[in-house]
Amino acid sequence: MATEEGIVTKIDSTTAWVKTTKTHACKACAARGSCNVLGGGKEMEVEAINYAGAKVGEKVVLSFETSPLLKAIFLIYVLPILIMIAGAFIGQKMAPLVNLNPSILSAIIAFLFFGLTIIFVRSMANKLAKRDEYQPKVIRILEQA
Numbered sequence: 001m002a003t004e005e006g007i008v009t010k011i012d013s014t015t016a017w018v019k020t021t022k023t024h025a026c027k028a029c030a031a032r033g034s035c036n037v038l039g040g041g042k043e044m045e046v047e048a049i050n051y052a053g054a055k056v057g058e059k060v061v062l063s064f065e066t067s068p069l070l071k072a073i074f075l076i077y078v079l080p081i082l083i084m085i086a087g088a089f090i091g092q093k094m095a096p097l098v099n100l101n102p103s104i105l106s107a108i109i110a111f112l113f114f115g116l117t118i119i120f121v122r123s124m125a126n127k128l129a130k131r132d133e134y135q136p137k138v139i140r141i142l143e144q145a
Helices: 024-028 032-038 066-098 102-129
Strands: 002-011 015-021 043-050 059-064 137-143
Touching (some): 066 102
Antiparallel strands (some): 002 015, 015 043
8 A cells, every 4th residue: 555645625525636746655656657647747636535534725645555556557558458469460360361461451450459448448447446446545634724
């Protein structure tokens, strides 16, 4: 489990938007690459489940599980590439059967598989985003507003 400190910028009924600054702990995190995709800068704003009942302006501690995050990274980045490679391989093997150029059929099937995988990943990501284990949580208030 990783933790990070931040300041609450907005609250909803059960969630809080927390602005955090990337720290040295980010450099040691196995999932650090995914954060660069999300923002790339030093500051990030994340929506977190507000278990601590934090209010706007309070300094809080966020926690998040790293294992589900790594699973999500695999789903988003690795799976589409693997499926695309499989599609290219299938295209190469099918080309002689349908009497087409292997390179062309390989590219067509690879991109078709890639597109279908992106649609699948997007639907899975929407479902997974609703699960608590994939959401950061406000676990403690450090400084009252």
